[in-house]
Amino acid sequence: MSEKVLMKGNEALAEAAIRCGCTHFFGYPITPQTELSEYMAKQMPKRGGLYLQAESEIAAINMVLGAASAGVRVMTSSSSPGISLKCEGISYLIGSDLPCVIVNMQRGGPGLGGIQPAQSDYFQATRALGHGDGHAIVLAPATVQEVVNTTTLAFDLADIYRTPVMILGDGALGQMMEPIDFAEVPRRQCPAKDWACTGTGMKRPHNIVNSLYIQPEDLERLVEERFERYAKIEAEEALWEEQNTEDTELVLVAYGITARIAKSAMNMAREKGLKVGLVRPITLWPFPKKPLDKLSATAKRFLCVELSMGQMVEDVRLVVNGRAPVDFFGRTGGMLMTPAELLAQIEERMGK
Amino acid sequence: MSADLSFLHSPRITLITGHYGTGKTNVAVNLALALRLSLSPIALADLDIVNPYFRSADARQALESAGVEVILPAYANTNVDVPSLPARVASVFDRPDLHAVLDVGGDDAGATALGQYASRLEECGYRMLAVINARRPEIARPEDAVAMLRAIEQASHLKVTGLINNTHLCEETTPQTVESSFQYADQCARLSGVPLVLTTAEERIAAQLQRPDLLPIRLYTKNYLERF
Structure with a gap:
């Protein structure tokens, strides 16, 4: 599509995700993010993907964990209170080195707060998306066109570093409409997912996706390895204007x-x-x-x-x-x- | 040049509906202000129970200072998402001297709010105008736009009686953006059997277009966000 179209941030994010290969979406509606889920509900079945409205945010994030384990490009989205519910699952995703994209269109808090835009989940996103030593990459677009580009980058970074990536927007960005062009989006080279649980075909050993380690020595070594990856992300992936x-x-x-x-x-x-x-x-x-x-x-x-x-x-x-x-x-x-x-x-x- | 709006004088109730994000609210506000020049009393009622942010409440001051009565849901532009409509909406049906523009929520979901008023609207007489925008991907094909109209009719228990072509790309709109949508609008009209009654464009764009059905409009939604 070279002709510009007019889209809401929420819709543009969903469309960009589908275009860069997101085939599975699990979500639960919440204002001011709902158009994203709605767009996925309408489009995924038409385009060979899967949309599932889970019974809760907690269920949705655990479905993301399952789909990510099978190596597909998967996303969930919510807004502030819903993200708090997802945090346990995000910690498990981090602990299992699973790539996925999580969207937070922030609204006022704490608690139920309100539906108008806010940026008060910065600490949560950058410090503690769940318990344990760990991080997710956090991207913060400022325009609807940048939402498109950032969504594509989010999926690429998730696959390259085997990590959850959060897109941290806000209600205003999700709701506002701007002209966008899908043709301009740059792509990164992503590695094959040889770790994914896709069936051995009796030709290779089993792949195991897990965040439980019986021996503390093993867990310490794994966390340290993960932090070496984080150091590489910090050295190479910081973006600003x-x-x-x-x-x-x-x-x-x-x-x-x-x-x-x-x-x-x-x-x-x-x-x-x-x-x-x-x-x-x-x-x-x-x-x-x-x-x-x-x-x-x-x-x-x-x-x-x-x-x-x-x-x-x-x-x-x-x-x-x-x-x-x-x-x-x-x-x-x-x-x-x-x-x-x-x-x-x-x-x-x-x-x- | 500005379109003759006298066709909106009777019946006295105009419903503005369509796919969300086509610019319905801004069109409704502009129509109410334009009609105020020849009609009084006139009211604009916000029946949008779907959209949490961009509402005719944004234009309240402009409307009221021009002498347009504004009927808003109690919770428009607040911090809660309460899909309730004010009792004052019913006054539109009870006051035979009042002209009214009703800004309906987007898609069939938004049009559902009209269902409760369907019998009163039939009694009073109404026209329901659907706003279309060729640059909205979900209705960019005429057949999808028509499917949306049918879904709105089903949800509202009412009939769409006219189309308004409000094709635009916000501040990136050029006269060509609008011109290149003329064929689309005609196809939507032909496929649906619903006539195209207005073409709307921002004043700066409209100044460069020639059409008998052209209504120049202004933007009444707030925007102080710079582009990068």
């Missing part, structure tokens, strides 16, 4: 939908002659340390902007490491800040 960072005095750090508001505020500040730049992490784990480390030497201050009470700001502070003040501005509970509101924060901090 920088704008106006050559002469920056104040660096805005924002991801996803908030980065677009930050960009508007940055452009307004630039028109007033204020030297404001933007670093937009695209991978949240691995966190893109390089650009922030570099800017710590030259920028006067950092302002991290999130739809939360301040979560990613801790990662920014870890990288900046006291070399410059790192401030925070956020809205929460389903509220978005306006560019004017953010501009006032920038001006105040730059003493204007």
Whole structure:
């Protein structure tokens, strides 16, 4: 399809997944993610795939574990409260080295919270998607076109590193409509899944997918091996975008939908002659340390902007490491800040 | 150039329906504002129980300051997902002097909300206009667009009486985007047996198009997100 089409973030994500070979989807509806499940329900049966609405989020994530064990490209999606339910299963997926894609279109929390957009699941996504030593790669697109590209990348990275990958969006990104092009999506080379449980055909030993290890020595060795893989991911897969960072005095750090508001505020500040730049992490784990480390030497201050009470700001502070003040501005509970509101924060901090 | 909207004067109730994401809400808001120029009193009622975010509530101020009454569900644009409709919707049927544009939720799921009013709508008389957009993949083939109309009719127990071609790509829309959809809109009309009654396009695009059924529209949904 070379002609552009108009799609919601949720629909575009589902379509991109089908186009890059996702054949199995297990989910449970929740606002503001439901269009994704709905699109899969309509399209999967027509296109040779399987859609199954599970009886709960917990059931869905365990179906993902089963399908991933059989080597198929598999996805589940939910929004904040539903992701909390999936966390046990995600830990098992991490512990079993299984590739899969998990989508979180974040909404306000904690608890049932609300249905409006939020970014308050950053800690959960980057620190603790389940118990135990482990990580999932976390990708944070900012536009519907980037949702398409990121979805394809998510499946590729999952297969390359044998790990769950989370796409961390928010309700606004899931609901908004933008023109997109499916032809532009770049692809990565993925290895054969010779570990998958697809039947031996009496020609090879059994493959075993498991996260239980009887001997602590074995478990320690396996976790250490997994962390060697994480080190490679941290070294090679961090993604970010920088704008106006050559002469920056104040660096805005924002991801996803908030980065677009930050960009508007940055452009307004630039028109007033204020030297404001933007670093937009695209991978949240691995966190893109390089650009922030570099800017710590030259920028006067950092302002991290999130739809939360301040979560990613801790990662920014870890990288900046006291070399410059790192401030925070956020809205929460389903509220978005306006560019004017953010501009006032920038001006105040730059003493204007 | 702007289309003659006098065909919307009688019957006095206009339902706006269609596949979700075609731009129904914005079309409904523009129609209510355009009709206000020749009709009073006029109301816009938001019957969307499906879409959690982009609602005619966004345009409330523009509508009310132009003298359009706005009837909104209690929970529109709040933090909960409560699919309930306000009792005030019934006032549309009880006030024979009132013209009304009803913004219905997307797809057959959204049109289900109309079912409870079907007999009153039949009594009062209505037209149901379905918005189409050739750039929405799920209705990009005329046969899929017609299947959607039929599903909406079944869910609402009402008949679609006209089509509005609102083909656009948001801010990437060009006059060619709209022009290249004319054939699609005609095919939808021919296949469904439902006439095309309006072609809508943003003012900047409409200025470059020539059609007797062309209605220039403005965007009333909030957007301050820059593109990268």
